[in-house]
Amino acid sequence: MSQKIPRPKLDELIACDAKHACPPNTKEGNCVTLMAVGDLPTRFGEYQVAAFWNDIDKKEHAAFIRGDVTGKEDVPVRLHSECLTGDVAGSLRCDCRDQLEESLTHIGTLDHGVVLYLRQEGRGIGFNNKIRAYQLQDEGLDTVEANLALGFSDDERDYAIAAHMLQALQVKSIRLMTNNPKKIEALKTHGVVVSGRIPIEILANAHNKRYLSTKKNKSGHLLEQGFE
Ligand SMILES: [Zn+2]
Ligand SMILES: [Zn+2]
Numbered sequence: 001m002s003q004k005i006p007r008p009k010l011d012e013l014i015a016c017d018a019k020h021a022c023p024p025n026t027k028e029g030n031c032v033t034l035m036a037v038g039d040l041p042t043r044f045g046e047y048q049v050a051a052f053w054n055d056i057d058k059k060e061h062a063a064f065i066r067g068d069v070t071g072k073e074d075v076p077v078r079l080h081s082e083c084l085t086g087d088v089a090g091s092l093r094c095d096c097r098d099q100l101e102e103s104l105t106h107i108g109t110l111d112h113g114v115v116l117y118l119r120q121e122g123r124g125i126g127f128n129n130k131i132r133a134y135q136l137q138d139e140g141l142d143t144v145e146a147n148l149a150l151g152f153s154d155d156e157r158d159y160a161i162a163a164h165m166l167q168a169l170q171v172k173s174i175r176l177m178t179n180n181p182k183k184i185e186a187l188k189t190h191g192v193v194v195s196g197r198i199p200i201e202i203l204a205n206a207h208n209k210r211y212l213s214t215k216k217n218k219s220g221h222l223l224e225q226g227f228e
Contacts, residue, residue, distance in 0.1 A: 009068075009070055010034075010037040010048065010050065010065075010070075011037070013034055013070065013168065013169065013170065014034050014035070014036065014037065017033050017034040017168050018033065020033070022164075031054065031055050031164070032052055032053070032054040032055075032056075032061075032161055032164035032165055032167075032168060033052065033053045033054070033168065034050055034051075034052055034165075034168040034169070035050075035051045035052060035053050036050070036051045037049070037050045037051075037065075040064065042064075042104065042108070044101070044104035044105050044107075044108035045066065045104075045107075045108030045109070046066070046108075047064045047065060047066050047104075047108075048064075048065045048066075049062060049063070049064055049065070050062065050063040050065055050169070052161075052165055052168065054161050054164070056158070056160065056161060057119075057120075057161070059119040059120075060119065061116070061117065061118055061119055061161060061165060062116075062117040062119075063114055063115070063116050063117070063165055063169065064104065064107075064114065064115040064117065065114050065169070066107050066108065066110060066111075066112050066113045066114070067110070067111045067112030067113070068112055069112050069113070069114055069169055069171050070169060070170045070171070071170055071172060072112065072171060072172060073172045073173045073195065074173055074174070074175050074195050074196065075112060075113060075114060075171050075172075075173070075174050075175070076106070076107055076110060076112075076113035076114075076174070076175050076177060076198060077113065077114045077115075077116065077166070077171070077174040077175070077176055077177065078099075078100075078103035078107070078113075078114075078115045078116070078176070078177040078178070078200070079116045079118060079159070079162050079176070079178070079183065079187075080096070080099065080100050080103065080115055080116065080117050080118065081096075081118045081120045081121070081123065081124070081157055082117065082118060082119045082120060082121045083096035083097070083121065083122075084121060084127060085130075086100075087100060092205055092206075092207035092208055093134070093207055093208055093211060094208055094211055095202040095204075095208055095211070095212060098202040099200055099202055100115070102200055102202065103115050103177055103200065106177070106198075106200075114166075114169065114171065116162050116165055116166070118157075118161065118162060120156075120157050120158070123147070123154075123155045123156055123157055124152075124155065124156030124157040124158065125147065125150070125152045125156050129150055129152070132150060133146040133147055133149075133150060134146075136149055136150070142210060142211075142214045142218070143211055143214050143215075144214055144218050144219065154218075154219060155182070155219070157186075159183070159186040159187050159190055159192075160190050162187065162190075162192075163187055163190035163191055163192045164190075166192055167191075172193065173192075173193035173194070173195040174187075174192060174193070174194055174195065175194075175195055175196035175197065175198050176194055176196075176197055176198065177197075177198040177199075177200045178197060178198075178200065179199060179200060179201065179215075179221040179222045179223055180215075180219070180220075180221050180222075181220060181221075181222065182219075182220065184197065199222065199224075201223060201224055201225065203225065204225060212225075
């Protein structure tokens, strides 16, 4: 028999969050609201899935919640940005699906934790532009060069929504599963208390070796493995 996992008081949170409204002219100018929650048994363990509305990008973001995270400190959290090619088709060009599975597997062994699933495809440049960047990479550019060639910065992701989602779940502080120090800094600027980091390392394959070495050598990711 699987052990009964304590449930978050998410119904109360939904009712409470519905009444909240951020002032329209806050620094980020955004508001995110917890809309609905359902049980989600997964191959990685028992989760609940929460749906969020927001007024920045109008996308419907999700949180996969394990156990009771409300009012807790040092909650293990992973921020995952949507990657259609990796998450759905198992693309080997990146390590997104490996990281997602690793996060859900790890958190699935714990009493509580959260995976935020952010609908910001292609480091925030959108699906069409991501595939245009792939086309440029096929012609020889690396991931950073390709994004710059399309007129974007290396990383266009915005963590204001993630910060607000954690606030809606009333998570007090987090231990972030990441190798990316910039992600920690970005969350802190949006008021999230990051009390620690949990490393997450996926070994390179022949297709994503250059992608991962660019992450390490150009984007400052803290990866243990060495690259030529
Ligand atoms: Zn708000
Ligand atoms: Zn990916």
